[in-house]
Amino acid sequence: PLVSSASMLQAARAGGYAVAAFNVHTLEMLQAVVEAANELRSPLIIQSTVGTVKHLGPDYLAAAATVAANRSQIPIALHLDHCTDFELIVRCIRAGYTSVMIDASHSPFEENVRQTAKVVEVARAAGVNVEAELGRVGGVEDDIVVEERDALLADPDECARFVELTGVPTLAPAIGTAHGIYKGDPNIDFDRIGRIASKVAEPLVLHGGSGIPDDQVRRCVALGMAKMNVATELRIVFTDAIKAVFAGNPDENDPRSYMTRAKNALREAAAAKIRLCGSAGKA
Ligand code: 13P
Ligand code: ZN
Ligand code: NA
Numbered sequence: 001p002l003v004s005s006a007s008m009l010q011a012a013r014a015g016g017y018a019v020a021a022f023n024v025h026t027l028e029m030l031q032a033v034v035e036a037a038n039e040l041r042s043p044l045i046i047q048s049t050v051g052t053v054k055h056l057g058p059d060y061l062a063a064a065a066t067v068a069a070n071r072s073q074i075p076i077a078l079h080l081d082h083c084t085d086f087e088l089i090v091r092c093i094r095a096g097y098t099s100v101m102i103d104a105s106h107s108p109f110e111e112n113v114r115q116t117a118k119v120v121e122v123a124r125a126a127g128v129n130v131e132a133e134l135g136r137v138g139g140v141e142d143d144i145v146v147e148e149r150d151a152l153l154a155d156p157d158e159c160a161r162f163v164e165l166t167g168v169p170t171l172a173p174a175i176g177t178a179h180g181i182y183k184g185d186p187n188i189d190f191d192r193i194g195r196i197a198s199k200v201a202e203p204l205v206l207h208g209g210s211g212i213p214d215d216q217v218r219r220c221v222a223l224g225m226a227k228m229n230v231a232t233e234l235r236i237v238f239t240d241a242i243k244a245v246f247a248g249n250p251d252e253n254d255p256r257s258y259m260t261r262a263k264n265a266l267r268e269a270a271a272a273k274i275r276l277c278g279s280a281g282k283a
Contacts (some may be wrong), residue, residue, distance in 0.1 A: 002062075002069045005077035005099035006129040006169055009044040010201035012226040017278030018206070021045035021079060023143055023231035025052050027064055028263040029238060034068040034076065036270035039248070044226065045099065047079035050088060051142040062096030066199040074283035077129070082141055083230065089119055093126050103144070105133035105174070109158065124167075131227075134162050135174025137207045137209070141231070146181075151178065153189055169201050170227070175220075177208035182234050186212055190219055197224030205229065205250040210256040217276055230273050234266055241265035 005019070011192035012019050022033040024046055037044035046065050053061065058080075065078040079099035080092045089100045098122060104115040116132040123130045138151030154173030162172055173196050176188040186208070203226035209217070217228065241262040245252055252258055266274060274280055 002066055002078050002098045003075045004094065004127055004129045005045050005079060008045075008075050008225045011282070012043075012279065013203040013224060014202075015215055015282065016222060017044055017282060018221045018226050018228045019043050020209075020270070020273045020277045021047045021081075021185045021205075021227050021229045021281050022234055022273075023047050023049060023081060023229070025053070025055070025235070027258075028259045029234070030035065030061075030064050030068060030236075032263045032266035033234075033270045034072060034209060035075055036070050036075070036267045036274060037283070040271060040274050041074060041283045042274045042277075042279040042281070043075045043077075045077045045079050047081045047099075047229070049081045049142045049231075050083050050085070053080065053088065053092065053282070058092045058095035058097065062092075062201045068098060079131070079187045080132075081231075082144055084144075086115070086118065090122060093123065093128050097128065099129040101133070103133050105136050108161070113162060116162075116168050116248070120169075121168050129170060130168050131170040131172055131175065131205055132162070132166065133172040133207075134159055137172070137174045137177065137179060138212075139179030139208060143181040146178075148178070149178060153192060154196065156192065157201050163200050163202055165186040168202070169207040170205060171200055172205035172207055173200075173208075177206060177212060179208050179210075181211040181236075186216070188212070188216055188220065190223065193220060193223040194226065198200075200224075203227060209233070213281045214276055218278075221278060228273070228277055229271075233273075237269040238266045239252050240276070
């Protein structure tokens with residue numbers, strides 16, 4: 001069965017590595033990241049954005065992820081990414097999600113606390129992990145768009161107060177990364193990660209994993225980032241593989257053929273991220 005992401009992330013924080021959380025949009029994408037994690041004996045978080053939940057249905061996603069977990073020897077969690085809607089969070093928990101993110105980072109601190117605490121309460125009863133965001137991660141994730149000038153870094157003291165007030169078990173502090181591919185290098189505030197990690201013992205989450213140079217990911221993980229979200233890079237790898245098939249053979253019409261090519265490419269990309277996170281062999 002699917003497991004909560006709580007214990008795998010606590011183990012990661014304690015062990016100085018991170019668990020990769022991959023956004024998937026199709027069955028083949030889900031299978032690809034599951035195969036990569038199994039091959040590397042790594043814990044895994046499969047996640048879906050609100051847009052993908054609406055596209056496929058939370059029950060289809062939970063069913064596919066459950067089959068994956070039941071066929072695997074590694075712990076697998078299913079996570080709802082960046083959700084601003086309490087009702088949808090409850091629906092996903094009912095459907096079988098074992099981890100949810102309440103993203104009230106656009107609201108003032110007190111409102112973020114109120115909404116997060118409410119989700120923590122319902123999730124706790126269901127044995128489901130909760131992630132919340134403080135500050136504001138820049139870039140585009142589904143229909144959440146944050147202009148660079150509106151991105152906001154998390155304050156370390158506020159992070160500590162937030163965790164205390166909400167009881168949230170997993171925190172995503174904005175520390176300079178952004179959703180999507182960076183123009184140039186990201187501007188990560190490593191010093192800030194260190195200060196947050198010294199005040200918050202809970203696992204921290206690194207958003208915007210696509211496009212961060214490997215050495216900078218390793219620094220983030222060493223400082224306490226115990227979950228790394230990767231979405232855009234995987235989508236690009238998957239789609240590019242399909243484009244290559246059709247470029248070579250415009251008459252191709254067998255989804256099993258072009259989707260397999262895409263799946264293989266994605267499996268390799270996911271494996272590289274898992275290795276980068278240091279979670280290979282930790283399952
Ligand atoms: P990227 O699209 O930059 O990988 O960000 C992923 C993410 O943070 C999903 O929540
Ligand atoms: Zn994110
Ligand atoms: Na990114």
